[in-house]
Structure formats: structure tokens, C-alpha cells
Amino acid sequence: MPLPFLTADRGFDTVEDVALPFDDHDQWRRPYRPGPWRVGAAALALLLASFMLLATMIIAFAGALPGAAVCLGLAALVILGALRLLRVGAWVSRHGVRRVAFFRTETVPWARVSDVRTVQQPVRLLGLPRTVQGQALVVVRQGGERLALLTDHNADFLARVEAFDRAADAVEAWSAEYAVSS
Structure with a gap:
């Protein structure tokens, strides 16, 4: 069962293979779905970031705020990298x-x-x-x-x-x- 609200190319899922009338051709769009390798790598990076954020919380509760700040910054970089990977x-x-x-x-x-x-x-x-x-x-x-x-x-x-x-x-x-x- 297709889930059209989850696809990046839902305008081309129609039988006639034409864009839907509400599609804005002035907006940048990817004419295909991101592949499983890209999505999987981004998911693993976000999983790593979640563990880093958990470590940040533990370090902060332990009282080492400079270490928590470094860990939080690294987690933010991993999250930004995962989001950029999805835009490639x-x-x-x-x-x-x-x-x-x-x-x-x-x-x-x-x-x-x-x-x-x-x-x-x-x-x-x-x-x-x-x-x-x-x-x-x-x-x-x-x-x-x-x-x-x-x-x-x-x-x-x-x-x-x-x-x-x-x-x-x-x-x-x-x-x-x-x-x-x-």
C-alpha cells in the first residue's frame, strides 16, 4: 500500500505521470526519493547523536558543565551532518x-x-x-x-x-x- 504523503515525488505517482496542479515549479524539489543507503546512514548518525545527547545529560548531571557543552556541540554537529546528508x-x-x-x-x-x-x-x-x-x-x-x-x-x-x-x-x-x- 503506497503512502503518498511520505514520498518526495508524489506528484509523479499518478497514472498520467504528470505533476499535480498545486505543485510549485518555482520551488526547488528533488525529482526522486532518497535512497535506502542515504536514509540509513542519516538514521545511524541520528542514533549516534541521540546517544551523545544522553551522554551530555549524564555529564551535565555529574557537574562537569564544560564537558557537557563539548558533548552537546558535537551532537549538534552530528545532527547537522545527518540533515545535510539527507539534502545531498x-x-x-x-x-x-x-x-x-x-x-x-x-x-x-x-x-x-x-x-x-x-x-x-x-x-x-x-x-x-x-x-x-x-x-x-x-x-x-x-x-x-x-x-x-x-x-x-x-x-x-x-x-x-x-x-x-x-x-x-x-x-x-x-x-x-x-x-x-x-
Whole structure:
């Protein structure tokens, strides 16, 4: 039984595969659901943060307030890291396409996009230094510079080939709609 209120791409769950009329194309949105590897890593980080907050409380009740403050600060950093990890990915809007990495965000306006296509190339496995042969959704800028948005071996699409294909098709559809009209 699908739970449409839990999905990030609920506008594309309809039979006609079109966005719902109340969807705001000016808002940045992720055209796919976060993958289980990404959600699992964020959940483990939040679990670690909960233990750190429990340790903070115990340290504070023991009377070592500077130690409690350090532990609280570290727990806050872990929580912020988990939230940032959940935001990592490709985002689209009427204004352009955005690749959000852990430490960096890069936005390309649709007016500067010359092509969006899926290519076969070596890709990183779960963002680690090891590369494997896979597919990547690449945005080609007008100057010829390429920006890899998604890969089929990242934390969102590992072992989810159909989800990668749907996400690539969704980004290509956004490109076809807005890159030409910009």
C-alpha cells in the first residue's frame, strides 16, 4: 500500500505521470526519493547523536558543565551532518538544476544548459574513491563543461536501476520543458 504523503515525488505517482496542479515549479524539489543507503546512514548518525545527547545529560548531571557543552556541540554537529546528508542530491526547479554535495552546492540555470543525457562511464561506488563502470546523468553546459548530477551507484540508486531511470527521465523532462523556453 503506497503512502503518498511520505514520498518526495508524489506528484509523479499518478497514472498520467504528470505533476499535480498545486505543485510549485518555482520551488526547488528533488525529482526522486532518497535512497535506502542515504536514509540509513542519516538514521545511524541520528542514533549516534541521540546517544551523545544522553551522554551530555549524564555529564551535565555529574557537574562537569564544560564537558557537557563539548558533548552537546558535537551532537549538534552530528545532527547537522545527518540533515545535510539527507539534502545531498539533484534538485530541479523552473530556474535550473542544482547539485547539492555535502560541502558544496552548484546551480546551473536552464539557460546555460545545452544538453542533459545519461552516459556510460566510471562512477564512484557510494561516493567512495573506488570506481566501477556505471551510468551517470550528465548536464552539459554551453561551454562544454560536464556536471555529473546522478549516478546509478550513489547512495540513492545503488541496486535500484528503475529508480535511477525514472529520476534521469524526470530531470531530462525538466530540461526539455525549461531549457528550451529560457
